[in-house]
Amino acid sequence: MELMNQTVKNLRQSLDRREISARELALEYLDLIGELNPALQALAGVYDEGEVLACAENAQKLIDKGNASALTGIPAAISDNILTSGRATSCASKMLENFIPPFDADVIETLKETECVILGKTVMDEFGIGHSPKSGAAVGAGLAVFALGTDTGGALGQSAAFNGLTGLRPTYGRVSRFGLASFASSLDQIGPIAQTAEDCAMILNVISNPDKRDAVCFGRNNRGQAEDFTAKIGAGVKGLKIAVPEQFLNHQTISEQTKNAVLDAAKEFENQGAVLINSAFERASKTEMFDYAVPAYYIISSAEASSNLSRYDGVNYGLRGVGETYYEQIADSRGRGFGDEVKRRILFGNFVLSDNNYNNYFKKALALRQKIKAEYDEIFKTVDIILTPTLPKISETFDYSDPASMYHTDICTIPPALAGLPSASTTCGYTTCGLPIGMTLTGKKSDEQTVLQVADCFERIFNPDL
Amino acid sequence: MKLIPTIGLEIHAELMTNSKVFCSCSAAYGGGPNSRCCPGCSAFPGTLPALNKKAVELIIKAGAVMNCEISRFTRWDRKNYFYPDLPRAYQISQLFRPVCKNGYVDIETPQGKTRIKITQIHLEEDAGKLIHDRSPKYSLADYNRSGMALIEIVTAPDFHSAEEACAFVEKIRNMLRYADICDGRMEQGSLRCDVNISLAPEGAPLGVRAEIKNLNSIRSISRAIEYEIYRHTQAINNNQPLYQQTRRFSDATGETEALRDKENAHDYRYLPDPNIPPIVLAESEIEAIIAAIPEMPEKRFARYTEEMGITKSDAEILLESKTLSDLFENALKEYDNPKSMCAFILTELLRRVNLGEIELENLPFSASDIGRLVKYGYTDKISRGDMKEILRGMIEKNKTPEEICDDGGYWIKEDLSLVESVIDEVIKNNPNPVAQYKNGEQKVFGFLMGQASKALKGKATPVAIKEMLESKLKG
Numbered sequence: 001m002e003l004m005n006q007t008v009k010n011l012r013q014s015l016d017r018r019e020i021s022a023r024e025l026a027l028e029y030l031d032l033i034g035e036l037n038p039a040l041q042a043l044a045g046v047y048d049e050g051e052v053l054a055c056a057e058n059a060q061k062l063i064d065k066g067n068a069s070a071l072t073g074i075p076a077a078i079s080d081n082i083l084t085s086g087r088a089t090s091c092a093s094k095m096l097e098n099f100i101p102p103f104d105a106d107v108i109e110t111l112k113e114t115e116c117v118i119l120g121k122t123v124m125d126e127f128g129i130g131h132s133p134k135s136g137a138a139v140g141a142g143l144a145v146f147a148l149g150t151d152t153g154g155a156l157g158q159s160a161a162f163n164g165l166t167g168l169r170p171t172y173g174r175v176s177r178f179g180l181a182s183f184a185s186s187l188d189q190i191g192p193i194a195q196t197a198e199d200c201a202m203i204l205n206v207i208s209n210p211d212k213r214d215a216v217c218f219g220r221n222n223r224g225q226a227e228d229f230t231a232k233i234g235a236g237v238k239g240l241k242i243a244v245p246e247q248f249l250n251h252q253t254i255s256e257q258t259k260n261a262v263l264d265a266a267k268e269f270e271n272q273g274a275v276l277i278n279s280a281f282e283r284a285s286k287t288e289m290f291d292y293a294v295p296a297y298y299i300i301s302s303a304e305a306s307s308n309l310s311r312y313d314g315v316n317y318g319l320r321g322v323g324e325t326y327y328e329q330i331a332d333s334r335g336r337g338f339g340d341e342v343k344r345r346i347l348f349g350n351f352v353l354s355d356n357n358y359n360n361y362f363k364k365a366l367a368l369r370q371k372i373k374a375e376y377d378e379i380f381k382t383v384d385i386i387l388t389p390t391l392p393k394i395s396e397t398f399d400y401s402d403p404a405s406m407y408h409t410d411i412c413t414i415p416p417a418l419a420g421l422p423s424a425s426t427t428c429g430y431t432t433c434g435l436p437i438g439m440t441l442t443g444k445k446s447d448e449q450t451v452l453q454v455a456d457c458f459e460r461i462f463n464p465d466l
Numbered sequence: 467m468k469l470i471p472t473i474g475l476e477i478h479a480e481l482m483t484n485s486k487v488f489c490s491c492s493a494a495y496g497g498g499p500n501s502r503c504c505p506g507c508s509a510f511p512g513t514l515p516a517l518n519k520k521a522v523e524l525i526i527k528a529g530a531v532m533n534c535e536i537s538r539f540t541r542w543d544r545k546n547y548f549y550p551d552l553p554r555a556y557q558i559s560q561l562f563r564p565v566c567k568n569g570y571v572d573i574e575t576p577q578g579k580t581r582i583k584i585t586q587i588h589l590e591e592d593a594g595k596l597i598h599d600r601s602p603k604y605s606l607a608d609y610n611r612s613g614m615a616l617i618e619i620v621t622a623p624d625f626h627s628a629e630e631a632c633a634f635v636e637k638i639r640n641m642l643r644y645a646d647i648c649d650g651r652m653e654q655g656s657l658r659c660d661v662n663i664s665l666a667p668e669g670a671p672l673g674v675r676a677e678i679k680n681l682n683s684i685r686s687i688s689r690a691i692e693y694e695i696y697r698h699t700q701a702i703n704n705n706q707p708l709y710q711q712t713r714r715f716s717d718a719t720g721e722t723e724a725l726r727d728k729e730n731a732h733d734y735r736y737l738p739d740p741n742i743p744p745i746v747l748a749e750s751e752i753e754a755i756i757a758a759i760p761e762m763p764e765k766r767f768a769r770y771t772e773e774m775g776i777t778k779s780d781a782e783i784l785l786e787s788k789t790l791s792d793l794f795e796n797a798l799k800e801y802d803n804p805k806s807m808c809a810f811i812l813t814e815l816l817r818r819v820n821l822g823e824i825e826l827e828n829l830p831f832s833a834s835d836i837g838r839l840v841k842y843g844y845t846d847k848i849s850r851g852d853m854k855e856i857l858r859g860m861i862e863k864n865k866t867p868e869e870i871c872d873d874g875g876y877w878i879k880e881d882l883s884l885v886e887s888v889i890d891e892v893i894k895n896n897p898n899p900v901a902q903y904k905n906g907e908q909k910v911f912g913f914l915m916g917q918a919s920k921a922l923k924g925k926a927t928p929v930a931i932k933e934m935l936e937s938k939l940k941g
Contacts, residue, residue, distance in 0.1 A: 083512040096511070103505060105512060181511035186740035214514050215742055303737055307546050310555030311509045315607065326550055353546070353735035362737065 007466060008074055008145055008199040015063055015073050022063065022073030026056040026117050029075040033119060033143050042138040044080050045088055046120035059115035070202040071116035077144035079135045080121040081128050082190065083179040084108055091181045093126045095318045095337030105179020106214070107148055107190055107207045114206060119144055126339045128152055128183045129305065131406050136163035136193045146194035146203055150180055152187045153297050154390075154413020157425030160193050161390040161438025164427050166455060167193040168200040169413075171446045172420030173218050175204075176211035182308040184301035187417055196466050197424060197455035201229040204448060232453035238273030240454065242266065243383040245281035248290055253408055255393035261429030261437040262389050265458060269387075272457060280379045280386075289375050292368050293415040298407055299352050299365035300418075305342075306349025312337060344403065373419045380444045385454050388412045390425040390438030416442040424448075426455040427462065469665045469702060471695050472672055473625035477638060479617050479648040480592065480656040481524045487591050487615035488515035488558065488742075495654050499608040503594075507613035509553035514741050521615040522565065522745060523755050524647045525589045528617055529566030530756045531641050532584050538752070540565045541744040546735040550607055551594040559618075561736050563744070564588035571641075573633045582634055583622035592616045611655075617647075623662065623672070628691035632684050635659055643788040644762050652682050659687055665698040673698065674708040678715050678722055690715040693722055766791060774804035783812055789826050790816075793833045800837025803844055810840050814854055823861055830864050839867040846927035848876045878927055885918075885926045885934050892917045893938060903939055914939075 014020045030049055037043050059073035078084065081091040083101040085108070090096045104112065111118060122135045128150050135149030135156075140163030149156050151169040160167025168191045175190045182188055192203035205228060210219035220226055244266045249259045270276050284290070314320035314333030321332025338346070352361035379386065389412050400406065416423040421442050428439040439458075443451035459466065486493050489506035506513040522540075529536050541563040544556040569584035594612035598605045619638065625631045639650040639657055650657045659681045666673040676694055681687045693715070701708050712731075713722040761769075763785045770781040784791050790811070797807055815836065818824050839860070843853040848871060859870035871877050892914060893900055899910040918931050 089511075091511070099511070101510070101512065103510075103512075178514055179512040184740075213516055215516060216740075304740060307544050307556050307735070307737060310546060310548065311511070311553060313548060313550075313555060315550050316508055316553055317510070327548070330548060350735060353737055355733050358736075366738075 005142070005195055005466065006145055007195045008070065008202050009196070011074055011145060012068075012070060012202075016068060022056040022059040022115075022117065023053055025073060026052050026075055026119075029117075029119055029144065036141055037143060040137065040141050040143070041123060042141050042143055043077060043120040044090070044092065044123045047087070047118060052117060052119060055115060055117050059117060062115050069114045069206060071111065071114050071206050073115065073117060074145050075117045075119050076111065077119055077122045077135065077138040077147040078108070079128075079147065079149045080124050081150055081181045081183075082107060082148060083181065084118070084121065087121070089121070089181070091127045092124045093312075093337065093339070093342070095312045095333075096181075097319065099317055101179075103179065105190075106176035106209070106211045108179065110207055110209060111148075116206075122147055122149070124149075126342050127181065127305070127309065128155065128188075129345055130341050131158075131400075131409065134159045136160050136165050136167065139163065139165055139193050139195070146192055146199060148190055148203075148207070149193050150183075151189050151191055151417065152184050152301055153410045153417050156191045156193060157390045157413050157423060157438065157440050158410075160425045161394075161427070161436060163193075164436035165193050165195060166197050166200055166424060166426045166459070167191065168197075168204065168424045168448065168452065169417065169422065170204060170208065170448055171422045173214075173216045174208050174422070174446070174448070176209065176214040176217040176219065178211055178213040178217075182304075184304040185308060186304060187297075187301055196459055197426060197452045198230060198233045198459075200424065201233055201448075201452045201456075204229045227449070229448050229452060232449045233456045234460075235453050235457075236272055237269050237454055237457045240269075240274045240385060240450070241277050241383040242269050242274045242454070243277050243280040243379060243386045245285065245386065245388065246278050247281060247285035248388065251290065251392070251411070253392040253411055254389060257429075257431050258389045258391070258393055258437055262387065262439050265428040265439050266387055268458065268461060269454070272461070274454075277383050280383050284375050284379065289372055290411055290415055293372055293418055294408055294411055296365040296368040296372070297410065297414040297418055298348070299361050300369065302345040302349035303353050303362055303365075304349070306346045306353065309338070309342065309346060341403070369418050372415055376415075376419045376421060384443070384447075384450055386416075386442040388440050388442070390440045394431050394435045394437055396433065396435065412440055416440070419445075421445055422448045422451050424451045424455045426459055428458065467667050467703075469695075469699055470668050471626055471663060471665050471691070471698075472623045473627075473631055473691065474623035474662040475619075475621045475625070475631060475634065476660040476662070477619040477621075477635065478592075478658045478660075479528075479619065479638075479642055479650070481521050481615040481617060482646060482649060483518055483520045483524065483615050485518055486613040487518045487521045487589070488613055489513075490516075491613065493614050495651075495656070497610050499606070500610065503609040503612060507553070508609050509555075515558060515739075517742055517745075518615060521589055524615070525565045525587060525617050526747075526752060526755045527645050527759050528619070528642065528647050529569060529587050530759060531645050531647075531762060532566070532569040532571050532587065532619070532638075534566035534569030534584055534587060536747075536752050536756075537563060537565055537567070538747045538749065539563060539744060540747070542739040542742045543736050544739045545590075546737075547732050549593070550605065551596050551612070553594065553609060553612060557590060557593065558739055558742070559590035560588035562738070571634065571637060573630060573637055575627075575629050575633050577627075577629075580624070580630060582624045582630075585620045585622050587617055587619050590616050590618060628688045628695075631661065631691055632688050635684055635687060640763060640786075640788070645759050652684070655682060658682050661687060661691060661694075663691060663694045663698070665695065665702060673702070675710055676708075676722070677712045679712060679725065681715060686715055686717055689717075689720050690722060693720060697722070763788075763791075770804070770808075774808075776804055776808050780808055780812055783816075784808065787826060793829075793836065796833030797837035797840065800834050801841030801844070803840070806844050807837070807840050810843075810853065811836065814857055818857065818861060831860050831866070835860065835867055842867065842871070846878060846929060848878060852876050878925075880926050880930050882930065882934070885922060885930055886938075888921045889918050889931070889934050889938050892921070892935075900939065911935075911939075 083089050083105045085104040122138045124134045135147035136159035138144045139147050156167035156169045192200045211217045313330040319337040323329035323332050423442040425438040425440045427436045429437040441454050492502045543561045545559045546556040564586040566587035592614040594609040596605050642648040643650045661678040664673040664675040678690045712725045715722045770776045842848045843850045856870045903910045
């Protein structure tokens with residue numbers, strides 16, 4: 001069986017029709033991991049074969065009894081900032097190098113109940129703070145059928161775009177954050193990266209549940225019912241109003257290639273019967289909403305990170321430094337435990353929250369965030385979906401030397417994250433050297449169905465084989 | 467030069483919730499080290515706070531009894547600082563939108579009545595406890611207290627003496643106990659007080675302020691304030707500089723010492739806590755919570771003195787302690803005779819307490835036991851003179867009044883046929899008085915009653931004798 005580019009949907013059918021057993025499938029993936037991961041290093045921790053196969057056997061029992069759900073027996077990878085009971089969860093930080101959590105994250109509990117086969121933990125930036133391709137790498141390389149990653153300012157979409165995949169950042173509060181090691185609590189959200197929008201919908205069906213342990217988690221729709229996010233898959237885009245913010249596409253940071261790929265996609269949506277609306281963004285462009293979103297995001301997320309990461313003082317768990325006094329000891333623990341980018345954000349966060357700067361920076365960023373939310377409310381009065389690039393340009397190399405310009409690569413994904421809106425990234429073209437270009441579809445609050453519907457429509461045309 | 471002290475208080479009161487404020491761990495006092503904590507209150511990665519609604523209910527009650535405005539919109543903030551007793555390195559508290567503000571409480575001292583303004587009352591979580599005396603090399607951390615629900619009551623700088631401050635703390639403690647908000651056990655740390663104090667000549671701007679942290683008895687509050695008044699006065703009179711400082715009071719020396727100066731003060735880098743959604747309360751919800759507040763001491767005082775006819779001084783003694791007042795009220799459910807009940811409780815029961823035989827907070831019998839004992843005494847089931855003896859038996863043998871009366875033969879046995887035959891005899895032997903009575907001379911009844919009582923001493927109650935005699939004379 002060719003495993004590269006296998007979808008959850010196809011494998012579900014193969015498993016349910018007994019074309020392949022859960023054990024065979026798991027073994028295939030373990031083999032691939034054994035072969036490719038040493039070079040790729042996409043997985044930071046691979047589970048023992050015995051453990052993986054035991055889970056696959058349990059999955060098979062559910063399948064044989066006819067009790068399989070969408071993810072039963074499907075091999076998956078999990079971002080290493082999502083806690084897995086009894087399994088190392090390092091958040092890619094030296095600080096938590098040897099941390100073995102005593103409990104599972106809510107999403108892990110759910111995956112275990114349905115006997116989804118977890119193969120291992122993916123590499124990531126320390127505590128999810130940074131700009132390298134993350135959970136998507138394992139899926140892109142075919143080491144897992146899908147991955148659960150985390151998103152604060154667009155990581156899921158960006159990771160999907162880098163790897164030619166589909167990533168969904170659900171509405172803030174849709175998926176429980178219980179067991180996710182916090183980076184910026186008002187932005188953190190768990191979501192899927194997979195081959196298709198339809199797969200993302202199937203995965204979201206499983207992982208979005210109400211959870212009292214996360215006070216912001218709603219899980220259900222406003223009638224208290226579970227939603228079927230696959231409901232509009234295959235429905236096309238006829239009659240849907242899609243905003244294409246042309247002024248924004250002319251923004252200095254956005255490359256010609258990216259702009260053209262997105263405009264081509266827009267044209268395709270028009271061919272499929274969607275109504276393109278260019279005027280919806282006029283006001284937002286005039287107020288430079290996107291330009292202000294980036295600094296607002298970095299102020300808010302760094303402030304929250306500085307507070308969230310304070311618990312790593314080496315007293316209760318994690319790396320313990322040495323020192324004559326408590327303060328010397330924690331300075332040593334944190335000095336050695338955190339990497340440079342994390343330290344930079346902590347310092348920045350402390351700066352914007354300090355007595356003299358709170359009003360000038362943090363308070364203004366909160367006000368900007370409210371303005372951005374209001375701006376979206378206004379735009380969504382006349383449109384169903386907003387189409388933007390996922391990354392302003394696709395580079396073949398990363399330049400880490402200038403953090404501020406790195407931060408601006410988030411210009412497309414930060415505004416919906418700040419507003420807590422659902423967005424999906426899917427591939428809309430390729431650069432001249434063959435790297436995938438991603439586009440992001442942003443929907444109204446809690447309207448993942450339409451977001452996935454539009455992404456799915458494009459995928460069926462762009463990549464009919466999947 | 468006359469210097470006037472200006473004092474403000476911050477009182478921390480632990481709420482009487484069953485579980486902690488942001489997790490489901492037990493909020494009971496004590497327990498083995500770290501036996502009452504979970505990944506949540508020891509700040510493991512991935513854990514999130516889940517608000518205990520009961521804590522919100524209790525702070526609303528506190529605000530209501532202290533005449534505060536109750537905010538319908540309330541929010542949580544993080545106060546960031548590193549200390550090993552604070553596992554998250556931030557305390558969830560309320561800086562910007564506290565639940566209660568702008569209240570007042572009236573106090574009375576020998577100098578007269580004063581109204582103390584309450585600036586705000588907010589909800590927050592307690593920190594853990596550090597144990598430093600096991601080793602010179604390390605300290606131990608116990609997180610049982612970490613995450614317990616606290617309210618902080620912040621007053622305006624309205625006090626000018628230790629006496630006023632102490633009267634206020636006592637009053638607050640009593641109010642919190644009556645409203646079932648906090649058990650007020652200062653020795654266990656469930657009520658603690660910070661004192662802000664400065665001295666200045668009358669009419670002059672306020673002087674340099676010192677903050678004395680964590681005073682855990684009324685006596686230390688008083689001693690710390692007196693010491694600070696002395697220290698500030700000395701410094702001002704000798705032209706020595708004073709610094710804005712946080713200080714600690716030592717019970718052993720009776721003095722305070724500096725912990726840190728203003729230059730080293732924390733910058734707490736407050737930010738709204740994104741993990742706990744703001745609470746929006748409906749007016750009707752707030753009203754329902756306030757309506758459920760138990761009766762406060764002032765109301766009980768009025769009821770005791772006006773409806774029950776108890777003297778003001780007795781009522782004050784009963785109300786000094788909620789436990790005693792509750793005991794009294796519950797005992798009345800057995801026997802509704804407030805004056806007799808009050809008399810017995812204040813003399814006999816409190817005597818046992820004062821002798822140290824029993825503790826009010828930990829009585830070996832119930833209020834209902836006391837109620838029944840008093841009922842038996844005042845309805846002549848037992849001799850009133852024996853009540854003291856029976857109470858002692860209840861304490862020593864840990865038995866009910868019925869068991870003690872059974873064992874000791876305290877019951878007055880009434881043999882009605884004996885009463886009848888004795889009264890028949892009295893009537894037969896006293897024809898003249900009987901005839902006088904029947905002719906309307908009521909006063910001879912006492913003579914006949916005396917004759918019968920003498921013959922029936924200890925064998926029948928006066929009520930039984932009187933009833934029998936009356937019916938015989940009418941018949």
